[in-house]
Amino acid sequence: MLIEHINRRLRELDATASRRRLRETATPCGPNPRLSDGTDLLSFCSNDYLGLANHPQVVQALADGARRWGVGSGASHLVSGHSLAHAALEARLASWMAPHIPGAQALLFCSGYMANVALMTALGDAQTTLFADKLNHASLVDGALLAKAALQRYPHGRLDTLERQLQACSTPLKLIVTDAVFSMDGDLADLPALLRLAEAHDAWLVLDDAHGLGVLGARGHGALEHFGLHSERLIYMGTLGKAAGVAGAAVVAHPTLVEWLVQSARPYIYTTAMPPALAHALDQSLALIEGEEGQARRRHLQGLIARLRQGLERLVAMHPNLALPPSDTPIQPLLVGSNPRALALGAALQARGLWVPAIRPPTVPVGTARLRFTLSAAHTEAEVDRLLAALGEALQELPA
Incomplete structure (x- = not known):
């Protein structure tokens, strides 16, 4: 009965062109992967925004870390798995955020998903209301649903609605929860305005900066540096598997909040700590991000973003059934409408040697299936031009 039920559900996915499929790569992360079947592609799929996932210094740091620390932590942080490598990485990240979060x-x-679920469930008790943007990442949504707090969602970016919700709220504790860079549209939340609302209504601002850490800010310290924010009310989550190129995540906040997470966050307490070798590698990655090389990579990345957007804007002008939402980040979505149309366009690009994901519901709202281009500092201008040329050809072939 169970197998029959699941097979029926899978056929339903097939009927709406919604089934996802795995692909195996046979090369390290980079713009030019080879698939397991030997196919060479130019990829615009990765979140490796600064091209650090295969950086020689980071690779060497991981090897050095493994020689010093071995390949596993052996236990949760609170048992015996917390090493000097973990402590050093936490200290570096705290110093990054010290200008923005007092103390x-x-x-x-181990992941941004776990960090967000930990935040929502540890802080979202019965005395709390969570106010969440409707386009928040799934990890924030799932964490909010698991929490004991009341949940109110506001339409994407509609701070007027959020303000009314805050005014009407009677719970003692209030948490505004938002992505900094929204993962499917690439737009930035209005964090200064959100912080003003938090201060005006005695609320706290929980910020998921998964796609901003390393990319935003003069030194790559993320969205708080980008906007120049400073407040005790900020609770920051940064992912270390995207621009930092390795794995894991960190929450940075007031010491009392961090201590409460240590004592009560189940995804922290009941999980084996990340291997200390990864923490050792991440320390090197963060050093690169805030140094001269990181600055140069961000400048190059911004040039690629501008080049891609200019080309996409020209194509949208020629094909009015497409839409290009505003985004100044490495995430550039091209909305094409239906699932079959998005899949067909992605397949046409792959036939030309390009790998671009077709993003479909439920990841995005129905009717907004899209191609999601993600840029890396490891890309070249010539590769962006190749993408635009191939996309132009594919659009000409696609039925209106």
């Missing part, structure tokens, strides 16, 4: 302390997690 900032950092706490490592």
Whole structure:
């Protein structure tokens, strides 16, 4: 009965062109992967925004870390798995956020998903209301649903609605929860305005900066540096598997909040700590991000973003059934409408040697299926031009 039920559900996915499929790569992360079947592609799929996932210094740091620390932590942080490598990485991240969060302390997690679920469930008790943007990442949504707090969602970016919700709220504790860079549209939340609302209504601002850390800010310190924000009310989550190129995540906040996470966050307490070798590699990655090389990579990345957007804008002008939402980040979505149309366009690009994901519901709202281009500092201008030329050809072939 169970197998029959699941097979029926899978056929339903097939009927709406919604089934996802795995692909195996046979090369390290980079713009030019080879698939397991030997196919060579030019990829615009990765979140490796600064091209650090295969950076020689980061690779060497991981090897050095493995020689010093071995390949596993052996236990959760609270048992015996917390090493000097973890502590050093937490100290570096706390120093990054110290200008923005008074007394900032950092706490490592194995993934951004776990960090967000930990935040929502540890802070979202019965005395709390969570106010969440409707386009928040799934990890924030799932964490909010698991929490004991009341949940109110506001339409994407509609701070007027959020303000009314805050005014009407009677719970003692209030948490505004938002992505900094929204992962499917690439737009930035109005964090200064959100912080003003938090201060005006005695609320706290929980910020998921998964796609901003390393990319935004003069030194790559993320969205708080980009906007120049400073407040005790900020609770920051940064992912370390995207622009930082490795794995894991960290929450940075007031020391009392971090201590409460240590004592109560189940995804922290009941999980084996990340291997200390990864923490060792991440320390090198963060050093690159805030140094001269990181600055140069961000400048190059911004040039690629501008080049891609100019080309996409020209194509949208020629094909009015497409839409290009505003985004100044490495995430550039081209909305094409239906699932079959998005899949067909992605397949046409792959036939030309390009790998671009077709993003479909439920990841995005129905009717907004899209191609999602993500840029890396490892890309070249010539590769962006190749993408635009191939996309122009594919659009000419696609039925209106």
